[in-house]
Amino acid sequence: MHDVAHRAGVSQMTVSRALRAPDKVAEVTRRRIQRAMDELGYIPDLGASALASRQSGLIAAIVSTLENSIFAQTISGLSTNVVRHGYSMLLGTSDYSTVDEEKLLRTVLGRRPDGIVLTDNVHTAAARKLLSAARVPVVETWQLPDQPIDMAVGFSNRSAARAMTRALFSYGYRRIAFVGLRTPDDRRGQLRRRGYRDAIAYSDQSPRELFLEAAKPDLMAGATALEEIVERFPETDAIFCAVDILAAGIYFAAQRRGWSIPERFALAGFGDFAIAQAAGLDLTTVRVDGEQIGSRAGDLLLARLRKEILSTATIDVGYKIIRRSSA
CATH class of the missing domain: 1.10.260 (434 Repressor (Amino-terminal Domain))
Incomplete structure (x- = not known):
């Protein structure tokens, strides 16, 4: 030295x-x-x-998955921010499992991180207890929990899904189906379903809901969804997916049947993932700035580590409905 x-x-x-x-x-x-x-x-x-010093210089992040670009953008925004201030990143993935998240937290907390960022908002009771006892700043992201553990950066998934469903009605579609996963730990998906139902309740239509048993959203799950929708709701004229990758799977399956979108049915997603654009799908979707979520989470952590008094512990980054040719 x-x-x-x-x-x-x-x-x-x-x-x-x-x-x-x-x-x-x-x-x-x-x-x-x-x-x-x-x-x-x-x-x-x-x-x-x-x-x-009782400081490790580590910021830990546990994300649901890195298989879609949005969470990767969140990590990029967070990392760029905290690394610039001399911190290093420690990263783990929970695969949408609260049990796996709890296991990761036990390992991560053993490294004594200076702050923790989570992309999931549903936690086991033990995980919440661990985080409270750790006495380090915690930021939950991608949703604004009713009772955050500490701080939060996100938006209203329910409001965003409601806005997208209403947008589809405004485009002239009436028989709108919703596709999600039957995953008990996926709080965001549950809130998006509620938003869809909110909009349906103010229409003359009944809910057309399909919940897949897949462990996580992927192209195959989307293909399965199309088969089930055709069988159960053949009159559907628009499909709203809880995540873009499901919409991409439906799109590919429709192509194999020789169907055109939106002539056969309109298609909308959630997330504005790069995969849809890369596949040539001009997808109508809900855009959320994942990188901004990560960067703002870093702002909250750094302010807390500097012992600054925060004007707010919750940041709403909002969302935007993006209409493209699929609807």
């Missing part, structure tokens, strides 16, 4: 502070210290530093 301090032109105390509490050191100084460490090949003992 003495050599690093000498080369960077700062005191050893400043080097130590940059490693232990990077937010307390000017960015230009941190860069000079990092350059000196790179030139000397110096790797700090982060474990010893964490013991001395």
Whole structure:
């Protein structure tokens, strides 16, 4: 550390502070210290530093999945923000399982992270207890829970689904079906279903709901959905999927049948995923800025770590209905 301090032109105390509490050191100084460490090949003992400062320099994130671009964007926004302030990322995936999330939390908390970001909002009682006992900042994302553990960044999934269903009515469609998964831990999917039902309740139509037994949304689940809709609701003129990838699966299955969209039926999704655009599907969807969610979650964590007084612990990033040629 003495050599690093000498080369960077700062005191050893400043080097130590940059490693232990990077937010307390000017960015230009941190860069000079990092350059000196790179030139000397110096790797700090982060474990010893964490013991001395009671800070690990780690921000942990547990996401539902990395198989769609939206959560990847959230991690990108979060990582860009916190890494710029000297923190490192620790990442885990729960695969939409509250049980797996709890297991991951036990492992993650053993690393003593300085903050935690979660993309799920349904947790086991044990997980909530672990997070409360950890006494570190926690940000739940992608929904605005009625009773957040600590802080939250997201939007109203129910309101967004209601808005999309109403939009389909306004485009002239009447017999609108909703496709989701029968996954008890998927709170977002449940809220999107409620939003759909809210809009249907104010129409002259009855709900046309299909819930798949698939463990997670994928193209095959979408193909299965189309088969069941044709059988159960043959009069359907629009299909609203709880997630874009289900809509993409329906689109491919419709193509195999020789059907055109929206001539055979309109199609709408949720998320504005890149996969739909890459597949050539000009999908009407609900757009949510996943990267902004991650970045704003980082803002809340960093402010709390700096012991700042927050004007709000909940941030609503909103959503936007994007109409494209599929509807």
